[in-house]
Amino acid sequence: xxxxxxxxxxxxxxxxxxxxxxxxxxxxxxxxxxxxxxxxxxxxxxxxxxxxxxxxxxxxxxxxxxxxxxxxxxxxxxxxxxxxxxxxxxxxxxxxxxxxxxxxxxxxxxxxxxxxxxxxxxxxxxxxxxxxxxxxxxxxxxxxxxxxxxxxxxxxxxxxxxxxxxxxxxxxxxxxxxxxxxxxxxxxxxxxxxxxxxxxxxxxxxxxxxxxxxxxxxxxxxxxxxxxxxxxxxxxxxxxxxxxxxxxxxxxxxxxxxxxxxxxxxxxxxxxxxxxxxxxxxxxxxxxxxxxxxxxxxxxxxxxxxxxxxxxxxxxxxxxxxxxxxxxxxxxx
Amino acid sequence: xxxxxxxxxxxxxxxxxxxxxxxxxxxxxxxxxxxxxxxxxxxxxxxxxxxxxxxxxxxxxxxxxxxxxxxxxxxxxxxxxxxxxxxxxxxxxxxxxxxxxxxxxxxxxxxxxxxxxxxxxxxxxxxxxxxxxxxxxxxxxxxxxxxxxxxxxxxxxxxxxxxxxxxxxxxxxxxxxxxxxxxxxxxxxxxxxxxxxxxxxxxxxxxxxxxxxxxxxxxxxxxxxxxxxxxxxxxxxxxxxxxxxxxxxxxxxxxxxxxxxxxxxxxxxxxxxxxxxxxxxxxxxxxxxxxxxxxxxxxxxxxxxxxxxxxxxxxxxxxxxxxxxxxxxxxxxxxxxxxxxxxxxxxxxxxxxxxxxxxxxxxxxxxxxxxxxxxxxxxxxxxxxxxxxxxxxxxxxxxxxxxxxxxxxxxxxxxxxxxxxxxxxxxxxxxxxxxxxxxxxxxxxxxxxxxxxxxxxxxxxxxxxxxxxxxxxxxxxxxxxxxxxxxxxxxxxx
Numbered sequence: 001x002x003x004x005x006x007x008x009x010x011x012x013x014x015x016x017x018x019x020x021x022x023x024x025x026x027x028x029x030x031x032x033x034x035x036x037x038x039x040x041x042x043x044x045x046x047x048x049x050x051x052x053x054x055x056x057x058x059x060x061x062x063x064x065x066x067x068x069x070x071x072x073x074x075x076x077x078x079x080x081x082x083x084x085x086x087x088x089x090x091x092x093x094x095x096x097x098x099x100x101x102x103x104x105x106x107x108x109x110x111x112x113x114x115x116x117x118x119x120x121x122x123x124x125x126x127x128x129x130x131x132x133x134x135x136x137x138x139x140x141x142x143x144x145x146x147x148x149x150x151x152x153x154x155x156x157x158x159x160x161x162x163x164x165x166x167x168x169x170x171x172x173x174x175x176x177x178x179x180x181x182x183x184x185x186x187x188x189x190x191x192x193x194x195x196x197x198x199x200x201x202x203x204x205x206x207x208x209x210x211x212x213x214x215x216x217x218x219x220x221x222x223x224x225x226x227x228x229x230x231x232x233x234x235x236x237x238x239x240x241x242x243x244x245x246x247x248x249x250x251x252x253x254x255x256x257x258x259x260x261x262x263x264x265x266x267x268x269x270x271x272x273x274x275x276x277x278x279x280x281x282x283x284x285x286x287x288x289x290x291x292x293x294x295x296x297x298x299x300x301x302x303x304x305x306x307x308x309x310x311x312x313x314x315x316x317x318x319x320x321x322x323x324x325x326x327x328x329x330x331x332x333x
Numbered sequence: 334x335x336x337x338x339x340x341x342x343x344x345x346x347x348x349x350x351x352x353x354x355x356x357x358x359x360x361x362x363x364x365x366x367x368x369x370x371x372x373x374x375x376x377x378x379x380x381x382x383x384x385x386x387x388x389x390x391x392x393x394x395x396x397x398x399x400x401x402x403x404x405x406x407x408x409x410x411x412x413x414x415x416x417x418x419x420x421x422x423x424x425x426x427x428x429x430x431x432x433x434x435x436x437x438x439x440x441x442x443x444x445x446x447x448x449x450x451x452x453x454x455x456x457x458x459x460x461x462x463x464x465x466x467x468x469x470x471x472x473x474x475x476x477x478x479x480x481x482x483x484x485x486x487x488x489x490x491x492x493x494x495x496x497x498x499x500x501x502x503x504x505x506x507x508x509x510x511x512x513x514x515x516x517x518x519x520x521x522x523x524x525x526x527x528x529x530x531x532x533x534x535x536x537x538x539x540x541x542x543x544x545x546x547x548x549x550x551x552x553x554x555x556x557x558x559x560x561x562x563x564x565x566x567x568x569x570x571x572x573x574x575x576x577x578x579x580x581x582x583x584x585x586x587x588x589x590x591x592x593x594x595x596x597x598x599x600x601x602x603x604x605x606x607x608x609x610x611x612x613x614x615x616x617x618x619x620x621x622x623x624x625x626x627x628x629x630x631x632x633x634x635x636x637x638x639x640x641x642x643x644x645x646x647x648x649x650x651x652x653x654x655x656x657x658x659x660x661x662x663x664x665x666x667x668x669x670x671x672x673x674x675x676x677x678x679x680x681x682x683x684x685x686x687x688x689x690x691x692x693x694x695x696x697x698x699x700x701x702x703x704x705x706x707x708x709x710x711x712x713x714x715x716x717x718x719x720x721x722x723x724x725x726x727x728x729x730x731x732x733x734x735x736x737x738x739x740x741x742x743x744x745x746x747x748x749x750x751x752x753x754x755x756x757x758x759x760x761x762x763x764x765x766x767x768x769x770x771x772x773x774x775x776x777x778x779x780x781x782x783x784x785x786x787x788x789x790x791x792x793x794x795x796x797x798x799x800x801x802x803x804x805x806x807x808x809x810x811x812x813x814x815x816x817x818x819x820x821x822x823x824x825x826x827x
Contacts, residue, residue, distance in 0.1 A: 202691050202699045209688065213677040219636055219668055220688040220743065221660030279679055 032324040033272050033285040036317075037292055044299040051302060058181060062249075064294035065183035066091070066242035067261060068287065071268040072194045073238030075286045076231040078269050079198075081211045081278025082129060082136035084232060086121065086143035087239040088261035092254065093151040094118050094243025099253030100154065102166035111169070115240045121147055122236015126229035140232075144262070151255040159252040166251075173248025183245045190238060195283040207231060211278025268293055271321040292317070338397070339364045339527040340385065340496055345394035347380055352762070354380045357394075358553045360546055362496070365525040367518060369532065369542035369559070373571055373790065376548040378531050382498045385529070386418040387411035398496075417489030418498040423481050427474030432456035434473050435488045459487045463517045479510030486517060497521065498529040501622075503537060515541050533621050534827050535564050547571060568820050580795030581767075583774040587798065588612035590648070591782040592664075592751050597642030599632040604806040606632075606642075610751065610782040615773065617793040617800030618786045619822045625806040626786040627669050630753045634659045634666040646751070660689070665749035667740050669756045669786070675740040676728045683710045683724040685739050689747040713742040718768065734765030741772060752776060755786045770796060790819040802826050 028035065045052040070087050077084045094114050101110035121143065128139035162170055177185050198204035206227050209217045218224045247253045272289035274281030296317055300310045340362040347355040355377045362368045370378045383389045385396075387405040396403055398414050405411050411418075425434050432452045433440065440447075456469035465483050473481060482502060489497055499518075503511045518528055518541060532538055538545060539559050547555045547570040555570050593609040602625035610616050618626040632639040635653045644651050646662050653659050659666070668674035676685050687694055687706050694706040710724050717738045721731065728736055737757065744752065754773065758766045773796060777783055787793050793800050794817055802809045802825040809825050 200701055200703075202695060202701060205684065205691060205701065209677055209680060209684070212679045213673070215674050216677050217688065219634075219656050219666060219674050221657045221747075222688070222691070223655060223657045 028324065032321070033288045033292075036271070036321055036324070037288045037295075040292060040295050040299075044295060048299060048302045051299060056298070056302070058179075058184075060291075060294050060298045061184045061187075062181045063298070064290050065181070065187040066245045067264055067268070067293075068187045068290045069190045069238050069242045069245070070235075070261065071265040071286050071290045072190050072283060073235035074262075074265040075194065075269045075272070075274060075281050075283065076197075076207060077136070077235050078266070078274050078276060079207045079211045079278055079281050080228050080231050081214070081276075082228065082231065083140065083266065083276070084122075084125060084235050085137065085140040085262045086125060086147055087235065087242075087265055088258035089144045089147035089151065090118055090121050090236055090239035091243040091246065091258035091261060092256065093121070093147050093154075094240035095247045095257050096151050096155045096160055096243075096253035096255050098169070098244045098247050099160040099162050099166060102169055103160075103163055104165070107168045111244060114244055115237055118240020118243070119233045119237040122233040122239070123229065125236070126232030129232060130225040130228035148255075155253065155255045157255065159254040162247065162251045162253075169244070169248045170251050173245065183249065186241065186245065190241070191283060191287050194286075198283055203227065203230070208279055211280070213279075264293060267318050271318060273325055289321075292321075337363060339366075339399060340529075341395075341397040341400075342381070342385065343395045343397075345381065345384060345396070346392050347384065347389070348392060353551050355384075355391075355551045358548065358551070360553070362527045362529060362544075364495075364527055365522050366544060367522055367528040367530055367542045369530045369538045369545045370548065371532070371535070371538060371545060371567060371571060372548035376571070377551040378548055379500065380551075381548070382418065382500060382529060382531065385411070385496075386416055386498060388418075412492055415493060415495035416498070417492065417494035417496070418500065419482070419485045419489065419502060420500050423478070423485055425473045425481055425484060428472060430470050430472055431460075431467055431476070431484055431487075432469035434484055435459065435469075435491050437488070439491070455491075456487070459490050462490065463487065463520050465513075465517070477510070479506050479513055482506070482510075482514060483517060486521075490521075494526065496527045496529065498531075500531045501533065502530075503532060503534060511537065535567055535823075536827060538567075539564070564824075565820075568823055580792075581771050581774055584778055585798070586613045586778065586780070588780060591646065593645040594633055595643040595645070597629065597632050597644075598640045599628060599637055600640075600806075602628040602806040603632050603639070606803075606806075606808060608801055608808075608811075610784060612750075612780045612782055613777050614799070615777050615783045615785055615797045617797035617817075618784060618803060619790065619793050619800050620803035620809075620826045622788060623805075624803040624826065626803055627755055628806070629803070630666060630755055630784065630786060634664055634753060636666065636668075660747065660749065663750040664753065665689075665744040665747060665751070666753045667744060667755060667757055669759070671733070671736055671740060671760070676736055678729040679727065681725045681727055682714070682719070682721055682731070682739055683707065685728055686710045686713055686743045686746060689743045709746060710742075713746050716745065717742045717772070732762070733760040734762050737761050737769070738765070741769070749781075751782050751784075753784045753786075756788065757785070758787070758789070758792065790822050793817070793822060794819055 050056055070091065074084055074087060094117070097117060098110060098114040101113055125140050125143050128134040129136045172182055175182050198208070206217065206222060210224055210227055214224055246257055268289035269281060269286050270276065271292055272282060272285030274286070293314065296314050297310060300313065338361045340360070342358070342360040344357045344359060345355055346357055358377065358381060360381060370381065372378050380389070384391045385405070387408045387410050396405065403414060405414065426437065435456045436452055453469045460467050460469070463483070463486065467480055467483065473484060476484065502514060506514060522528060530542055542559045545557050545559050545562065545567065546553060547567060549571060557566070589612050590609055591612050595607045597603055597606045606629050608616065618629065620626050628637070631637045633644060635655050635658060644653055651662050653662060672678060683706065687710060690709070694702050694709065696702050707724065714721070714724065719735050719738045719742065721735065728739060731739065758769055761769065773783060773785070785793065785797060797817065798814055800812045800817055800822065802812065802822055804826055812821055812825070
């Protein structure tokens, strides 16, 4: 009936004091990822002299470069309301096949084919999700197992070592541009690409719109499946790049690489304020999210905290970050 | 003596943000009486029963149950007084058994353990009491809609209900199932339960109700004994008012045929629908809720996949397999469910409006040209007089009327020749309604072809050149301009 469908009148906070509290909490909400980042940065610098050194920072960034690229792909998928659990397996598979291809192929061809295979694997997920309408969690869970298995089959369960012919990849992984390691440059390049896509392209606009209300986008005369398909392909391609970076740094393509990496990537995106329901998220905050995760590991290594407590603390920080965002949800409902 | 009445509502008034929904309405029901409430959409029927069931609060007036003054503050309070309500949409949990659904609200009183034997036994007794035989162990999801409704009624009875409210209970029922429901209601009536019955189907009301109260625009216009009144009397009372003043005059220039739809089929609700639409014409699709109006538009627009049928645009047969196809063939659909299908609530006005033309506001290779986007959006906001401070405002902050204008704007920008409007004024204030009527007329004058679905008969009569009347997915008839009256539509649609 007509009258009952009207939206209720929005409550406005009355006094000036309420206003300033609201402004303050708005600020916390808007920049909560940045705030956590800065707090961690300050705390880390205080508790360890070794933290804020060029060497350590470079090291930290290099460590997160691979997973950073994966997280940016994951962000695109999560923005559409999907999820991709196969990224860790693709990283390992790409690491293995890049080492394998470089035994016989020229550098550019080997790398190019590896990335294309990553895109192809992502496209299989994209096909299952966008065209067969399978639940993203299920489709990519299946791909995760399949691709992991393929990596083991191809490598016969042992790492493939980069031979003489693969030296150029090893050099790439070890080299710098203006003092910045190549993998880090690559991560920033991917970051700028994703940032640009989300902010300035039709593709980005539609990804956000689909995550917010897919049916409305479809009824606006847009073929939604193309975009859903594309984000999985891109995510697969990015994961392959991360795998190649790993091989370039370690000199081996290992099939056991990246187990559980999908969870770190999801954590980074979520710490960056994205909603798993889709439609919300940012490239800048995802980058901060991944650096936050890296910093937690880094500072605890510097403090000689053993591995097991590290996991506990990492989990607690994820909860804390999401709780900060949670204020918003209860506020707006 | 007031004890004669089970329910006695006197001079009830209620308004929502300045809009009067009910004014000084009195409504009384005796024990063992079936009392029907009728009126057009927006007449105030639902508001009245929501006050009785505690879903909303009255502004003024008194309410007596069995002669005692009561205040009903919430649905829980209503249940304690023995008032049960059954909505049009059933609220069962399909994966639980019949018994669990019936006693869902009592399950927490079992100290954490289920007493299955007692649960099944007492459910069985309740169902038998109304003359049915349903296995309490069966899952509700496996039951037909009619039986689910019986379970709803059983659930109400489990709380010792004295007053049972049914809001459009037969909208989802087949004729045979309706018969069963009426048997149940008569059984309850003989057990002295008072029943308030809301329905659009006048023939049913004469069959089941003892008394009929007619509401119109929030006022009570009459109370009749059903054996002493006729369908025509009721229709007269329900319409009464002249809506024609709200509808602007239009220069009619009906031209070439734009669209011809032949034998469209989709499920039960779109059964061999055919019609044609000319340039400059406004064609109405009338019928009750659930008659297949929305489904017909969605099938043509390919929002749902049709089973068969042909669509001919500008005399050429077209294959339309997706909304994208439909739009590129020049069809726009303004959907009924604005919040879920029309707009994206979490995005800005600008982003919502440009959604339909997003691929044309680019420099090259898909990079957005934001200055072109802004100027297009600003122009459309001016044309449609959308009231907002900024084009970056989120849609969720706009009123229903302004949200609807955004949906219209996004299709105005696309300039489709054929425009489907599904309940374009639902949830919209009167001033905006008149603006929207003017826009619809302007579109027709510019040579667009328009199909209008509306539950407000006044709109169909006031705006349309012709109307198709649907009933349960079939075309019941076409009313040409000369015969297009609210009475004829009602007669044809029931």
